[in-house]
Amino acid sequence: MLVSPKTIELREEAVPAAPPGGIVVRVRAALTDGTDLKTYRRGHPKMPMPTRFGHEFSGDVASVATGVTAFAVGDPVMCVHTAPCGQCYWCRNGQEELCEDLLSTMILGAYSDLIAVPQRVVERNCFHKPLDIGYAQAAFLEPLSCVVHSIELLAPVPGSTVAVIGNGGFGILHALLLQRRGVEALLFGRRPQRVALARELGLQSIDATASPIGDIIAERTGDRGVDAAIECTGSIEMWERAPSLVRRGGRVSFFAGLPAESRVSFDAARLHYDEVQLIAPFHFTPRDVRSAYELIASHALPLSALISDGYSLDRIAEAFRRLDTGDALKLLIEP
Ligand SMILES: [Zn+2]
Secondary structure, three states, rough: EEHHHHHEEOEEEOOOOOOOEEEEEEEEEEOOOOHHHHHHOEOOOOOOOOOOOOEEEEEEEEEEEEOOOOOOEEEEEOOOOOOOOOOOHHHHHHOHHHOOHHHHHHOOOOOEEEEEEEEEHHHHHHEEEOOOOHHHOOOOOOHHOOOHHHHHOOOOOOEEEEEOOOHHHHHHHHHHHHHHHHOEEEEEOOOOOHHHHHHHHEEEEEEEOOOOOHHHHHHHOOOOOOOEEEEEOOOHHHHHHHHHEEEEEEEEEEEOOOOOOOOOOHHHHHHHHOOEEEOOOOOOHHHHHHHHHHHOOOOOOOOOHEEEEEEEHHHHHHHHHHHHHOOOOOOEEEE
């Protein structure tokens, strides 16, 4: 439980019962991500403290509700923490990521032994974990779904050049997926270990402290600018700078959100006369989750390389203190 910013407490709780039509999963692997770290640092408007947290996980089915036939006790499973209702305006019009009822069944509490998964998630966003996929890799289903959705929305054409700003876990996943689609991905970041890691993964990993990103892009593209830029740092400064990095007619995708109430400003002439398009992908659809599942199941991505270290659940406070220093990409929590 996150009881207040930067204070995590382990608590004993009753074993959860499977919700109607749902299952309970014994967590085998949970991952940390940027949202968890932000929540740890300053709380989250949708998660009043004390709150359970953690939302990237995989495990084994511990119990099932009456009538559940798709999964049985003992099955290894991987799922995401939400599923759309399928009935609201947005669901009926192909934008399930914006489902008005998305949060009502959101699961939190992957940093625990057991987690209850509601019917809607079981029916739409839960998969049998292939036996040759580790639990830690399977726990990438949720972050990878977000990245699949982001790239689907941007729809870059093969052969185009896309700048990915920020080389945290999400930036690296974007660059890996873009590269798979035949897109030239220029991945910018500051921390030397991450620049080196991305390079080891075969990415065009560029040290953003060497010279201004705009200069590097101008040099690489003959002053034209990249076809698209994906903002993965979540800083106001980079949001505002991103439109200057793309070519005339280019697109900017704001993947990383900003704190509530943030305001950003852009040069209107740049947007209008150069026809620069701004998009801001959010969350994912069941189709994106299936694509992410297929990527994981086919061993398409070097996911283990993104895990800096592993911790047992009783050392989770230590894990978050370390994340807070910026000295780790993603940490694996194993109950
Ligand atoms: Zn809906």
